[in-house]
Amino acid sequence: QAYALYCLDPGSTEQGRLCDTAGVALFSVETRTGKARRWLMQVDGEGGGNVYMKPELLRTQGQQLLHLPVSVPGTGDFNASSLFRREGSRWIEVDNTSWEKDLAAKLPEGLAVWKGIWPDWKRMHASTGMYRAKDANCCATGGRAEIELALHGNRIDLVSFEVHPQKH
16 A cells, blocks of 8 residues: 655644645555555545645454544544445455444433544544533643444444543
């Protein structure tokens, strides 16, 4: 596998962004011939400011995965990453966000996730601060949620979660 990260439109230093329009390309390299075949090209919208990071190959639940980390700048540390599962010689995109809606629907009343969740795909685990309505963006007071996930076909599912109270 090979990748290329691009900055197509340098950002404004006044706004603190290195790149206003970024892109990524992912390639599979045939070991016998050395030829590369592009299987993904992605460019964020102008002024999007997304930050693409080095892709990571990993193995979990007997499956080979490729994690393409993408961060959305701002105070929310939002995660716009993609996850792909190897099937034969192809990479299939995995739905790696629906589980977050399932989590939101099952959280105790009065608690919410406000910031991006960055799962550890090797362990199929995530952890996030829990916010109450009157919290400041900086400071979650509702404790932490420890989340267990599982890969089922081309989807990540919520297996379980526990909310641990804030330590004082």
